[in-house]
Amino acid sequence: MQRIVYLERESIVADVRRPAFEHTWVEYPKTAPGEVVERLQGATIAIVNKAPLPAFAVDALPALKMVAVAATGTNIVDLEACRRRGIVVSNIRGYAAQTIPEHVFALLLALSRNLFAWRETVAAGRWQQAEQFCLFDHPIRDLHGATLGVVGSGSLGSGVVRLGEAFGMRVLRAEQRDATVVRPGYTPFAEVLAEADAISLHCPLTESTRHLIGAAELRAMKRSALLINTARGGIVDEAALIQALREGWIAGAGFDVITAEPPPAGHPMVDPALLALPNFILTPHVAWSSRPAIQALADQLIDNIEAFVAGTPRNVVA
Template structure:
């Protein structure tokens, strides 16, 4: 019987589904040696939020597939997995709408100072009608610049254009004809997007090319009234440069669901800035979506081990080996 290592707690029905197809060994990834030992005689693995290094896979000669319960795959050395002939699967579709909701909640909360003013009210500070010092800025009719118009970026564009009458600019490796036709999105170079957008929204995966793609120079090229929204990966932004830009008024504010170090350290200057909305990486964190992601990842893994997986493959070139 095939053996699967699960390094994340799974819903009961998802675990039962996997157990119909293989022996499932659940491990605590904090017990590193036990985890690595379990991988050595496993056929497949499923989990998320843990760095899987090449060293951890040495001697895992039976391993044929890994399935991450996420759309991002920066926790894996994809080239190494491909060299070993190990299929890596992910869950790019089922979390699109929930994550786009989170992105738009950051846009609204940052623009209208929702978190800051809610805390102000709870602190008993609301003693008279508010004045300009507590005003926010409009979202409707503004310009949204999306860096990376894939699935999630497209869902954000739909909310922006159809729900808030926003102009949508985007940068992408290729044109998104559907977004252009349906939402009036316009493809531009990054420099134009940064200089023009009222909200700059990052929706790119973390790769060597995208690491720190937004730094001091990029913040200086943005409007002073601009708000940065990041719900992709924290390291796409140079966090030190972001803190300086926020402290110095180079940009107006930021709505962040991701950070270079997670959980965000308690002494981070970001936590002291009123013009920052900081969330604990909740992008897809609804009961419905997380269950759908776990089930999708389990189905991906079973199909990969059977040699029938045709979608959701990160390293498709491994199939040519």
């Protein structure tokens, strides 16, 4: 009989059906890193989201046969340790192909049209005191005709490409930064940095993508450009981003992710002075979490587990 342990049930708000095979099911609302090994003792299948599974934890769980990640990103699991043990690791794919691109464009529209600055202007009474019907305090830019650079070619990046084209944008798919050959339909990474009016990040966080956007890349972008990150916080050097926003290297940024989530007190990305900037928007890792998307995630999670038990594992990353 399979023993399934779900370490972070409160990480999704959805109806999680029970698998259609004989099993025992144990779930915890949340799990701290130091509780992972103890709670997974005897488990054959672990469901994780953000609770880390480093190599020492994998090696301390002799019964473990599968890790079902209730998310797309798998950087919290030591994949090499799982491969050594023959543990199957499956992730969730495609469930946010509509909701994350929509969030990207919500951020792009808010920034390009200066919505927060306009809101503050009205709240301050400027419109009420105006001598004509409208104001010109803050610049407004159209997405139509602008150039959008998309970094990452999976379902999320493709969804952003689709919406960008629907808005009438010129869309450039970025080739990998260190690529020696540019694939058909792609543009060299450096050219995307130089030409894009907005860049949206959709690549996984790996050693090769950590700080993919740093000081040099931010300085290579147009001063009028916007940077959108709904992928992972570590892809952008946050210290360089903060300096870029304060010194005007780029026009603005919209982020849904940062390096520490939830951010501890004093984290620079939630500094009140930074959050008060009209050209910076930070949302609390919610781009993925429309109700339909979360339910699709929950359904796919159990589909992955049932496929593994049936001997036909799917969405395998290790």
